Amino acid sequence: MESRELFAMDNFYYEEISNLTEAGGWMVDFLNKRSFFDDQAKRILKVPEDFIPTLKNGYKFYAEEHTDKATALFFGCAQGIPFDTKIKMVTYDGSVFWARAHGKPMENEEGEIIGIRGVFQSIDEEEKIKLQLQASLDLIEKHNERLYTFSHIVSHNLRSHVSNMQLTTQLFEAKNLSQEQQELFGNFTQIAQNLDTTLKHLNEVITIQMAGDTDREFVHIEDIFNTVRTSIKQLIVQSDAEIYTDFSEVEKVQYVPAYLESILLNLLTNSIKYRKAGVRPEIRVFTFEENEKQYLVVQDNGIGIDLKSHGDKMFQLYQTFNNNDDAVGMGLFLTRNQVEALGGKISVESTLGRGTKFTIRL
Amino acid sequence: MKYPIELACIIDDDDMYISLITRLIDIKKLSKNLLIFKNGKEALDYFVRTLQHLEERGLPQVILLDLNMPVMDGWQFLTELGKYDFPALKETTLYIVSSSINPVDIERSKAISLVKDFLIKPVRPEELANVFMTSEAS
Numbered sequence: 001m002e003s004r005e006l007f008a009m010d011n012f013y014y015e016e017i018s019n020l021t022e023a024g025g026w027m028v029d030f031l032n033k034r035s036f037f038d039d040q041a042k043r044i045l046k047v048p049e050d051f052i053p054t055l056k057n058g059y060k061f062y063a064e065e066h067t068d069k070a071t072a073l074f075f076g077c078a079q080g081i082p083f084d085t086k087i088k089m090v091t092y093d094g095s096v097f098w099a100r101a102h103g104k105p106m107e108n109e110e111g112e113i114i115g116i117r118g119v120f121q122s123i124d125e126e127e128k129i130k131l132q133l134q135a136s137l138d139l140i141e142k143h144n145e146r147l148y149t150f151s152h153i154v155s156h157n158l159r160s161h162v163s164n165m166q167l168t169t170q171l172f173e174a175k176n177l178s179q180e181q182q183e184l185f186g187n188f189t190q191i192a193q194n195l196d197t198t199l200k201h202l203n204e205v206i207t208i209q210m211a212g213d214t215d216r217e218f219v220h221i222e223d224i225f226n227t228v229r230t231s232i233k234q235l236i237v238q239s240d241a242e243i244y245t246d247f248s249e250v251e252k253v254q255y256v257p258a259y260l261e262s263i264l265l266n267l268l269t270n271s272i273k274y275r276k277a278g279v280r281p282e283i284r285v286f287t288f289e290e291n292e293k294q295y296l297v298v299q300d301n302g303i304g305i306d307l308k309s310h311g312d313k314m315f316q317l318y319q320t321f322n323n324n325d326d327a328v329g330m331g332l333f334l335t336r337n338q339v340e341a342l343g344g345k346i347s348v349e350s351t352l353g354r355g356t357k358f359t360i361r362l
Numbered sequence: 363m364k365y366p367i368e369l370a371c372i373i374d375d376d377d378m379y380i381s382l383i384t385r386l387i388d389i390k391k392l393s394k395n396l397l398i399f400k401n402g403k404e405a406l407d408y409f410v411r412t413l414q415h416l417e418e419r420g421l422p423q424v425i426l427l428d429l430n431m432p433v434m435d436g437w438q439f440l441t442e443l444g445k446y447d448f449p450a451l452k453e454t455t456l457y458i459v460s461s462s463i464n465p466v467d468i469e470r471s472k473a474i475s476l477v478k479d480f481l482i483k484p485v486r487p488e489e490l491a492n493v494f495m496t497s498e499a500s
Contacts, residue, residue: 152464156430159461160376163484167382170487171389196484203463 015039027106027117028055030078044122046091063088063096077103077116086127089120098127155202162199165192201330205337215256216342221247221287221296224257228264232272239272241281250287250294253362259338264298266331267358271300276353299357304350314348366494367393371422373405373439374398374459375431379483383426386487392494397422401431402439413448421450424497426481429460429467436460440474455497457481 018024024041028034035053042051045061062070066088073083082104089099103118169189174182225245229236236243253260268283275281284299305314315336339346339360350356370393374380380398387393399405405427412420429436436458443451458471461483471480481489 156462156464159463160379160430160483163461164376164378164382166484167379167386170484171382171385200463 021121023119023121025117025119026053027115028058028074029106029115031114041120044091044120045089046093048092051092061089061091063090073101073103074116077105077118078113080105080113083118086123089122097122097124099123151202151205155199158195159199162192162195166196204330204334216254217257218252219255219257219260220252221250221260224260225264225285228261228268231265232269235269235272239275239281241272241275241283243268243283243285245284246286248287250289250296250362253294255362256338256342259342263296263335263338263360266335267298270331271298271302271356274300274302274305274356276301276303294362296360296362297357298360299355301355304352304354304356305348306352307348307350315346365391365394367423367497369393369395369397369420369422370424370426370494371397371399371405372426373402373431373436374426374428375400376428379428383485383490386490387494390487390491390494392491393424402427402434402436402442404433406434406439406442409443409448410446413446413450416450421454423454424494425454425456426459427456429458429462437470440476444474444476451476455493457493459483459485 018038018040022040022044024044025038026041027036029036033055035055035058037045037047037051037053042049047053059067059070069085069087073085073087077083082102084102085100087099087101088096089101090096099120100123101118101120103116105113106115106117108114169185169192172185174185177185222245225247229243235241264285268285271283272281279301282301284297286297288295288297307314315332336346342362345361347359348356349359370387372380372383374383384396384398387396397408399408409421427436427439434442455478456476457479458477459481460467462468463482468480471477481493
């Protein structure tokens with residue numbers, strides 16, 4: 001191939017790439033004291049066709065607050081230090097945009113620097129979105145922090161009062177009261193007790209949000225499962241539940257052991273609690289891997305739940321869906337919080353009268 | 363009537379709690395005398411003075427320390443008192459008594475040698491009696 005043809009081809013690719021990436025080229029030639037913009041650079045900067053760039057007017061293409069930065073980068077580059085930076089630029093007609101800019105020194109055969117050249121690309125949209133994203137992230141973080149402090153104060157300060165109330169009821173001699181007064185005093189004692197329970201729940205929720213990645217360790221899922229099974233042995237025997245397990249696909253996982261224990265405990269006790277009358281509870285607990293993600297499944301043949309009417313409330317605090325006395329509406333709320341605190345997700349499938357299946361992405 | 367404890371000390375800023383716990387100690391006859399401080403600083407000043415002058419009679423056998431207090435909180439009190447390293451403090455049993463149920467607080471208290479245990483408010487009367495009885499034995 002002739003070198004001229006080759007050059008033409010080179011130019012073809014150069015043009016195409018420049019069009020596709022919307023990256024403009026520039027050059028400063030120290031020997032001839034000339035600056036140069038390629039066509040794409042001219043388009044991005046919206047300069048007239050006959051515009052002649054110079055070292056002096058070149059700085060006008062950088063936002064005022066970034067002029068010093070640009071100067072430093074160009075000087076550095078002229079000393080042999082290449083740059084790759086994000087900088088605010090200004091078009092000929094004065095609109096500001098974010099750009100990514102590269103610059104490299106040009107050397108002659110003797111290794112002397114005879115100029116600098118580089119490429120810049122408008123990343124305005126990308127950068128704006130990133131900045132917006134960061135801003136909303138910061139805002140959410142601040143809100144979260146405030147919420148956390150607030151709930152902490154609430155749980156702590158309220159608890160001081162509640163504990164005084166409880167202590168008062170304990171010191172109070174109710175014997176000499178009339179029947180009616182005794183009843184009312186009984187209410188008072190109960191209220192203090194309920195308040196205390198509510199605050200303990202609140203505290204559990206706060207504690208979950210505090211645990212971070214540092215508390216993760218390698219846990220054998222089967223070991224945790226066995227611990228849980230032992231702790232609810234009574235419940236399993238009484239309900240005659242059959243539990244099938246298979247942890248062969250995912251045996252170990254990086255997790256907070258206490259969370260995994262709590263998650264399994266909640267789901268297993270739920271499965272037994274909401275069993276179908278007259279049917280032996282069958283619970284399947286297994287793990288699997290899909291697209292490099294690990295999952296834990298707890299599936300039962302219990303009474304199931306009508307997801308259409310309750311689905312959205314299922315993982316909320318103090319939501320109960322039947323008249324079971326020991327249902328407090330805490331378990332699934334905690335479970336979801338624990339799963340999500342570690343970056344996972346919990347989902348549920350259920351058919352009324354058929355059973356429920358919880359899938360947790362660990 | 364014999365009291366299990368000659369002198370007990372309560373460090374807490376909550377007046378209601380102090381009045382309740384005082385009543386409880388009275389009713390159960392758990393301690394003959396009570397020292398009460400409203401924050402860590404008041405208590406620290408007292409302890410440093412007493413221990414530097416070796417007035418061991420002024421040293422309580424049981425200390426019930428709250429965590430959240432103005433001026434100087436329970437943690438600061440423990441740090442400051444710990445700096446003096448008074449040998450006589452070995453004769454004293456210190457309990458944190460807090461309404462905090464934050465596991466972080468409980469873990470933190472375990473690392474402090476001065477702290478015998480962490481009691482969560484409300485302290486049940488039997489629990490408190492137990493604290494005073496075991497301190498008598500030691």
